[in-house]
Amino acid sequence: MMEDFWDPYGEPPEEDPDELEDDGLPPIHTLTLEGLAPLRPELISGVLRESGKMLLAGPSKAGKSFAMIELALCLSAGKPWLGRFECKAGKTLYVNLEIDRNSFLYRVHDVYQALFPDEDIEHPSFLKNLTIWNLRGYCIEWPHFVETICRRVKHENFEAIIIDPFYKLNAGSENDAYQMAQFASGLDCIAKASGAAIIYCHHHSKGDQGWKNSMDRASGSGVFARDVDALLDIIELELPPDRQREGVTAWRIEGTLREFPKFPPVNLWFEFPVHRLDGNGTLQDINPDEAAPAWQRGAKARKGKAKQAKQSKKEAFDTAYNALCLGGDAPTVQDMIEYYTEQNEDGEVQKPTS
Numbered sequence: 001m002m003e004d005f006w007d008p009y010g011e012p013p014e015e016d017p018d019e020l021e022d023d024g025l026p027p028i029h030t031l032t033l034e035g036l037a038p039l040r041p042e043l044i045s046g047v048l049r050e051s052g053k054m055l056l057a058g059p060s061k062a063g064k065s066f067a068m069i070e071l072a073l074c075l076s077a078g079k080p081w082l083g084r085f086e087c088k089a090g091k092t093l094y095v096n097l098e099i100d101r102n103s104f105l106y107r108v109h110d111v112y113q114a115l116f117p118d119e120d121i122e123h124p125s126f127l128k129n130l131t132i133w134n135l136r137g138y139c140i141e142w143p144h145f146v147e148t149i150c151r152r153v154k155h156e157n158f159e160a161i162i163i164d165p166f167y168k169l170n171a172g173s174e175n176d177a178y179q180m181a182q183f184a185s186g187l188d189c190i191a192k193a194s195g196a197a198i199i200y201c202h203h204h205s206k207g208d209q210g211w212k213n214s215m216d217r218a219s220g221s222g223v224f225a226r227d228v229d230a231l232l233d234i235i236e237l238e239l240p241p242d243r244q245r246e247g248v249t250a251w252r253i254e255g256t257l258r259e260f261p262k263f264p265p266v267n268l269w270f271e272f273p274v275h276r277l278d279g280n281g282t283l284q285d286i287n288p289d290e291a292a293p294a295w296q297r298g299a300k301a302r303k304g305k306a307k308q309a310k311q312s313k314k315e316a317f318d319t320a321y322n323a324l325c326l327g328g329d330a331p332t333v334q335d336m337i338e339y340y341t342e343q344n345e346d347g348e349v350q351k352p353t354s
Contacts, residue, residue, distance in 0.1 A: 045086035058234035076129035083277035090159025097168035142171035150193035180223035
């Protein structure tokens with residue numbers, strides 16, 4: 001048996017060859033390029049292969065769950081997702097951790113009718129491929145979740161497992177690289193046990209995201225971006241007044257892919273409850289802040305700070321004015337000056353500081 005600890009500067013302990021045969025890891029092979037096994041089939045064309053891992057990242061209330069429901073239905077039906085990405089038809093499991101069960105079912109119903117208006121809602125041809133596991137209200141620790149789902153899906157032949165959202169999984173601090181590496185290993189376990197692709201969604205970090213690279217927008221550790229085979233990031237586009245429509249928002253999806261070339265940004269309209277492809281190129285010339293020159297981004301940031309400072313001064317002035325009005329009479333200019341005037345330790349009058 002190998003020692004639990006050995007001196008890295010000394011001689012390693014002798015290893016028993018028989019023990020290495022049963023260490024739970026695959027054997028080491030000499031490289032050969034003959035008789036290569038075929039690549040795994042594409043589940044989402046040009047984005048994700050079977051048994052791969054994909055993350056959809058976006059800001060809060062960006063319609064990520066709607067996009068995930070759209071994907072689940074398109075995978076079940078073998079229809080293009082977002083009008084852009086062809087999907088292989090197959091069984092799909094949707095793990096709903098966030099939305100009330102009845103609300104979630106109504107949401108699926110609404111998305112189904114919007115995506116497939118010609119389908120008979122009473123006798124759907126492909127909904128048999130979609131399985132829902134509602135877990136809202138169940139506080140499950142990540143190791144227990146991995147163990148349980150691996151056991152339940154082992155013989156179900158799912159093509160995809162969608163987990164929505166990450167933050168409900170109790171998988172540790174999203175800023176801790178070690179804990180997120182353990183989370184990523186858990187996803188690998190689920191993929192290996194089920195043979196399915198694992199797809200989940202996560203939120204952006206706080207603050208303006210336009211200037212960031214798409215790989216850096218997801219909140220927390222960089223493990224999120226580095227681990228998955230496909231990172232799809234969605235960001236809102238700020239529309240000029242002449243293109244704005246009530247109840248309709250504009251979005252752009254960018255992809256960082258391990259198995260495929262990067263695809264051109266995909267522009268979308270979101271009109272409840274579904275996303276629609278911008279087929280006529282209306283959004284083509286609208287760029288988030290990251291596409292602007294550095295001086296332009298800096299000017300916008302300074303403008304925002306100046307606006308905030310102006311608002312703070314106005315609030316301070318209103319506070320002083322209202323305080324002086326408590327005496328019954330409107331304050332004079334001199335009253336306001338005296339209110340703002342500070343005195344030093346010797347009682348000498350100083351000029352107002354703001």
